[in-house]
Amino acid sequence: MIVASAGALAAAEGPADEKGVLDALDRYKKGAMTKDRKALDEVFDDTLMYSHSNTKLENKAEAIAALMSPTAKYDITFKKQTVHVYGNFAVTRGDALFITGAERTVNDLNILMAWVKSSKGWRMVARQATRHPK
Numbered sequence: 001m002i003v004a005s006a007g008a009l010a011a012a013e014g015p016a017d018e019k020g021v022l023d024a025l026d027r028y029k030k031g032a033m034t035k036d037r038k039a040l041d042e043v044f045d046d047t048l049m050y051s052h053s054n055t056k057l058e059n060k061a062e063a064i065a066a067l068m069s070p071t072a073k074y075d076i077t078f079k080k081q082t083v084h085v086y087g088n089f090a091v092t093r094g095d096a097l098f099i100t101g102a103e104r105t106v107n108d109l110n111i112l113m114a115w116v117k118s119s120k121g122w123r124m125v126a127r128q129a130t131r132h133p134k
Contacts, residue, residue, distance in 0.1 A: 014085075017085040017090070017117070018083045018085055018090075020117070020121065020122050021083050021085060021090045021092060021115055021122050022081065022083060022092075023122070024043050024115060024121065024122035024123070024124065025078065025081065025092055025113070027039050027042070027043045028040070028043045028044075028124060029076045029078065031043060031067070032067050032074050032076060033074050033075065033076055035067065035068055035072075037064060037068055040063075040064050040067060041060075041064065042120065042121075042123075043122075043123060043124055044060045044063065044064065044123065044124050045060070045116060045118075045123035045124060045125045046060055047060075047125055048060040048063060048124060048125060048126070048127075049125070049126045049127070050062070050063040050126075050127045051126075051127060051128045051129065052129055053107060053109055053129040053130055053131045071101065071102070072100070072101075073100065073101060073102065074098060074099070074100055075097075075098075075099040076096060076097070076098055076099075077096065077097045078094055078095070078096050078111075079094060079095045079096065079097070080094045080095050081093070081094035082094060087117075088116060088117040088118075089114070089115070089116055089117075090114070090115040090116075090117070090122065091112065091113070091114055091115070092111075092112070092113045092115065093110070093111070093112045093113075094110070094111065095108070095109065095110055095111075095132070096109045096110075096111050096129075097109070107129075107131065108131065108132040108134075109129045109130065109131060109132065110129070110130045110132060111127065111128070111129045111130075112126075112127070112128045112130075113126065113127045113128075114126040114127075
């Protein structure tokens with residue numbers, strides 16, 4: 001349904017909307033790295049579908065709980081992010097390194113995220129991570 005909605009919209013919006021989406025992406029990254037529950041609550045939409053590269057799917061509450069876990073430690077680097085804005089809907093796609101846990105496991109990922117602009121700003125409604133082949 002999200003894809004159909006995006007396809008039905010006209011051309012991409014301006015640089016201000018792209019910057020707003022990238023700012024939301026940065027708040028997500030910082031919130032995950034610093035365990036900032038408030039930031040994650042503000043950037044995740046209540047309808048969030050958060051899919052990991054291992055196929056685990058979480059809703060908003062589950063995703064925040066996992067990121068807040070005492071054993072969860074993240075270093076996140078986003079690379080080559082592209083942003084496409086279609087009115088109040090946006091898609092980001094790019095590569096990311098997620099270094100996790102006490103063992104410092106490196107996950108080299110490609111991540112697709114869907115965003116919706118509301119009165120609360122840009123909110124993530126979906127995330128799908130795929131591992132790059134080794």
